[in-house]
Amino acid sequence: MGMAFPSVEQLTELITPITESHRMDVETIKVVRAGKKSVVSIGLDSDTRPSLDELEVVSQELSEVLDAAETEGRYSFGAGYTLEVSTPGVELPFTAPRHWRRNRTRLVKVTQEGTSQIWRIGALNSSETAVILVGTDKKQPVIRNLELTESHSAVVEIEFAKPPAMELELAGLNHEDALERGEEDK
Structure with missing residues (x-):
């Protein structure tokens, strides 16, 4: 039984402790699988709008968590994945x-x-x-x-x-x- 690619729910669960520690909300998670590679796009926001520097710090921490989950054999991200962390676009519908x-x-x-x-x-x-x-x-x-x-x-x-x-x-x-x-x- 090979390791599964994490679902959006599982990804949310993995990354929420980190985003919460930075007082950010996970607004969007999109996974695009392209052949053996995949792109994980995460949209984060906060009351003060995260700066690029803050997003960079969180991105580093998220990479470590995702890598650890793969090393521990919990999930597989394929032959290599790209993590994209940004603030969501204005087209995001209001849900909260x-x-x-x-x-x-x-x-x-x-x-x-x-x-x-x-x-x-x-x-x-x-x-x-x-x-x-x-x-x-x-x-x-x-x-x-x-x-x-x-x-x-x-x-x-x-x-x-x-x-x-x-x-x-x-x-x-x-x-x-x-x-x-x-x-x-x-």
Whole structure:
């Protein structure tokens, strides 16, 4: 029985202790097998956005762990593998409160029941179950509270223009203050 190539779950389990020690989250793991060789791509992020130097350090530690797993005979990575460690691209869909928190003040495309709208991301509430979304309707600011349990998909929308000051101001308010502002504007 030959050693198996680790599954994404097994890889996640192997690398999580290291990424956690650096306060990073594993956002994506992709394994591309090309003949005898393979590429393991790992997307890591943190609240402060990892620098290239930090990613390099983590990459070194991850290589050691993967090599050790192979030496111990737990997994096989084929005739040689390449490890790529980077931050995930902006096309990563939001699946956790941290994605909203880390992209605050950026634009987001939120799709619900087949309809997409562009909003600016405001504050999460203290329990991280809802997020303030700021929009503009007929030049008036609109504040919406999105419960993260509501069915939706969300992804960063690339912005080329300078953000309107009013939207940034509202996105900068804490959750409760933003809700109050939303009530006043009704």
